[in-house]
Structures are given as structure tokens and as C-alpha cells.
Amino acid sequence: MMNGKRWIALVIAAGLLFLSAIVSAISAVATTNFENLFEAADQPFEERVIEEGNHQGKIAVIHLNGVIQSTYDGQSFLQSAGYNHQRFMEKLDSAAEDANVDGIILQVNTPGGGVVESDEIHDKVVEIQESYNKPVYVSMGNMAASGGYYIAAPAEKIYAHNQTITGSLGVIMQSINIAELFDQFGIESEVIKSGEHKDIMSQTREMTEDERDLLQEMVDESYEQFVDVIEEGRDMEREEVLALADGRIYSGQQALREGLVDELGHFDDVVEDMRDNIGKGDIQVVEYGDSLGIPGLFASGLQEIFGTHSQTAVVNEWLHQADTPRLMYLYKE
Numbered sequence: 242m243m244n245g246k247r248w249i250a251l252v253i254a255a256g257l258l259f260l261s262a263i264v265s266a267i268s269a270v271a272t273t274n275f276e277n278l279f280e281a282a283d284q285p286f287e288e289r290v291i292e293e294g295n296h297q298g299k300i301a302v303i304h305l306n307g308v309i310q311s312t313y314d315g316q317s318f319l320q321s322a323g324y325n326h327q328r329f330m331e332k333l334d335s336a337a338e339d340a341n342v343d344g345i346i347l348q349v350n351t352p353g354g355g356v357v358e359s360d361e362i363h364d365k366v367v368e369i370q371e372s373y374n375k376p377v378y379v380s381m382g383n384m385a386a387s388g389g390y391y392i393a394a395p396a397e398k399i400y401a402h403n404q405t406i407t408g409s410l411g412v413i414m415q416s417i418n419i420a421e422l423f424d425q426f427g428i429e430s431e432v433i434k435s436g437e438h439k440d441i442m443s444q445t446r447e448m449t450e451d452e453r454d455l456l457q458e459m460v461d462e463s464y465e466q467f468v469d470v471i472e473e474g475r476d477m478e479r480e481e482v483l484a485l486a487d488g489r490i491y492s493g494q495q496a497l498r499e500g501l502v503d504e505l506g507h508f509d510d511v512v513e514d515m516r517d518n519i520g521k522g523d524i525q526v527v528e529y530g531d532s533l534g535i536p537g538l539f540a541s542g543l544q545e546i547f548g549t550h551s552q553t554a555v556v557n558e559w560l561h562q563a564d565t566p567r568l569m570y571l572y573k574e
Contacts, residue, residue: 247565249469253467254574255300257423265495266287267554271458274384278497279453284408285528286332286335286530286531287524287529287530287531288527288528288529289527289528289530290525290526290527291526291527291528292336292512292523292525292526293525293529294522294523294524294525294526295521295522295523295525296525297323297521297522298341298343298519298521298524298525299329299341299342299343299524299525299526299527300342300343300344300345300346300428300512300515300519300524300525300526300527301336301339301342301344301346301528301529302335302345302346302347302348302514302526302527302528302529303329303332303336303345303346303347303348303529304347304348304350304528304529304530305324305329305347305349305350305351305362305389305392306323306324306350306351306473307324307350307351308324308351308352308353308354308484308571309326309353309354309355309358309359309388309392309570310322310324310326310353310354311326311327311357311358314361317449324351324354324524325531325555326358326361328531329362330361330362330365332455333345333362333366333369333436333534334365334531335395335529336375336529337365337368337369337370337372337373337375338373339417340421342375343375343519343521343524344375344376344377344378344515344518344519345369345375345376345398346377346378346511346515347366347377347378347379347380347381347392347393347507348377348380348382348508349379349380349381349382349385349389349392350380350384350385350386350389350573351385351386351388351389351429352384352386352387352388352389352392352409352572352573353386353388353390353409353569353570353571353572354388354569354570354571355388355567355569355570356388356412356463356466356567356568356569358388358572359391359392359511360391361574362392363391363392363395363470364402364497364572366392366395366396367395368559370395370397374479374516376518376519377380377395377396377397378396378397378398378399378511378514378515378567379393379396379398379399379400380400380508381393381399381400381401381402381405381493382402382405382428383402383405383406384403384405384406384407384572385401385405385406385407385409386406386407386409386490386572387408387409387410387411387569387570387571387572388569388571389407389441389572390407390408390410390501391455391467391470391570394470394471394473394474394475395470395473396474398503398504398511398514399501399502399503399504400502400503400504400505400506400510400511400514401493401496401497401502401504402493402504402505402506402507403492403493403505404492404493405492405493405494405496406490406491406492406572407490407492407501407502408485408489408490408491408495408496408501409488409489409490409571409572410471410482410485410486410567411464411486411487411488412460412463412464412569412570413460413466413568413569413574414456414459414567414568415459415564415566416442416444416566417444418444418447418448419444420444420445420446420447423445423566426557428515430443430445430446431501432445437547438451438455439538441455442456443458444573452476455555458544459568462567463568464486464493464530467486467570468482468483468486470525471485471501475500476499477500481500485499485501490572493505512526528531544572548560
């Protein structure tokens with residue numbers, strides 16, 4: 242056991258650590274233009290110039306990072322915000338409606354996500370190209386799998402890196418069965434339900450064959466829609482798509498060989514290609530970045546002390562994934 246002096250030293254060390262975090266946070270706040278900060282709080286994003294141009298137009302770069310889902314709970318003081326579906330859709334709308342934007346590049350780094358959210362983004366990409374007559378290019382990062390590919394399929398051009406992980410073309414729905422564990426500890430789950438299948442995919446009992454068939458039918462319907470999207474977006478024969486869409490993943494090089502992407506290259510290659518396509522010379526390139534806001538200021542200060550991969554951040558990420566079972570265009574490692 243620790244003696245009194247060690248306890249005192251431990252408390253002092255913890256106090257100094259906390260004080261240091263507060264000082265860093267206060268320093269970040271002190272150097273902030275609050276007038277601009279509060280004005281930005283009402284905006285869904287900040288437009289930042291990546292490359293200056295000739296003032297003949299601009300290319301908007303929009304980032305998609307993380308699991309595509311609408312279960313966004315805001316950011317805490319120890320963790321910056323992740324994917325925000327509503328904000329992402331607002332960015333797409335803004336780029337579509339901005340007369341100065343000639344084209345859009347989506348930088349995608351995601352394992353996929355919900356079928357509904359992925360479909361909303363897909364439809365918006367189609368709308369931007371057909372209704373606003375603006376090209377949408379996709380630049381794949383480390384991963385653009387499942388739902389990440391679903392949203393990329395209708396784009397005018399898809400770029401990947403050699404080692405990008407893409408593919409995983411298909412649908413998944415899963416849960417955890419802990420019925421045997423309950424039995425081991427003598428725990429019983431009491432359920433009162435209005436119909437036979439009201440507690441379908443319950444974690445506390447075995448699934449029946451009828452229930453498995455019902456769920457498989459739902460998965461198959463979503464899978465057929467995924468195949469439709471690739472067939473139409475990539476102008477491929479259905480049999481070609483079915484041969485590729487068995488859930489396997491592909492590297493960027495493999496995806497190029499199979500016709501799932503158009504080019505291999507880096508972000509600069511995508512920008513150069515889009516500029517050539519637009520034909521206005523070296524037009525400006527901007528990115529739509531999330532507004533930092535006051536929580537982000539404190540988060541940046543505290544993360545200098547605790548790090549971005551703190552236990553709190555890991556637990557929060559795990560809790561976000563422990564969602565109610567649902568249909569997902571998602572690559573599960």
C-alpha cells in the first residue's frame with residue numbers, strides 16, 4: 242500500500258496535469274478572435290483556401306471521414322467531433338448552390354456505414370451532376386469500402402491510391418447473442434411483446450429460422466440496390482458487378498483492373514484532372530472544413546495533454562459503434 246507521502250505526491254501530480262490542461266485551453270481561447278468564432282458557430286463549415294487561383298471559379302473539396310451514420314452526439318472536451326451526416330449534406334448543398342463552384346472533389350476515407358445515409362449521399366451526388374451540371378470526383382484515401390464505394394459509384398471520376406482498401410461491396414446486419422452467458426449466470430430476460438417477431442435479433446435468445454429468413458430477405462433487397470448503383474454508376478454489366486460484389490475487399494490497383502475506379506493517383510492529380518476538365522485554367526481550390534467552435538478550442542488544448550487516443554476517446558468510439566442492429570453498407574474488419 243502507498244504511504245501518505247506517495248498519495249500526496251500523486252494528488253499533486255494529477256493537479257499539475259489538470260492545471261496544465263486548463264492553461265493550454267485558456268491559451269487557445271485567449272488567442273482566438275471571438276467575434277469570428279461566434280459568427281462561425283452558426284455556419285455549417287469554414288471555407289479555407291488550399292490553392293490560390295485566377296479568380297475564374299473554384300473547386301470545392303469536401304472531406305468524408307469516419308463511419309457514415311447519423312448518430313452524431315456532438316464533440317466533448319476530450320474528443321473532437323467525428324462524422325456529422327447533417328453537416329456533410331449541408332456542405333454538398335452549399336457547393337451545389339454556389340455559382341462560383343465549378344466542380345466538387347470528395348475526399349473519402351471511410352469503411353462505409355448506414356444504408357440510408359449512404360443512399361442519401363449517393364442521390365445528392367447524382368443530383369449535383371444532373372441538376373447543377375457540376376462534375377463530382379472522388380479521391381479515395383486509406384479506405385473507401387462498402388458504403389464508401391456506394392457513394393463514389395455515381396461520380397464522374399474515381400481516383401484511388403495503390404494501397405487504398407475499397408470494395409466490400411455488400412450488406413451486413415449483425416448482433417451479439419449472449420443467451421448462453423445469461424444461462425451461465427442464471428440471468429433471465431423477461432419480454433412482453435405484441436407479436437412473434439417484435440424482439441427479432443434479441444441478444445438474449447436464439448434466432449429462429451423464420452426470423453433469419455425475414456432478415457436475409459431485407460439484406461438481399463439492400464444488396465440488389467447496391468448492385469443497381471454500381472451497374473448504373475460505373476456502366477457495367479450486371480453479371481460483372483455480381484462477380485465482384487461478393488463482399489471481398491480490393492486494393493486500389495485491383496479495383497483499377499476490375500473497372501471499379503478510373504485512375505490511380507494522389508489528391509494533386511485529382512485537382513489537376515478536374516481543372517483540365519473544367520477548362521478555366523488554374524482556378525482556386527477551397528476546402529469545406531468544420532468550424533472549430535468553443536468545444537473544439539478546449540478539445541485542442543486538452544488533447545495536447547491527454548493525446549488524441551485517450552482511453553476516453555476509445556470508449557466513446559466503441560459506444561458509438563454499439564448501436565441497435567441495422568442494415569449497413571459497412572466493411573467489418
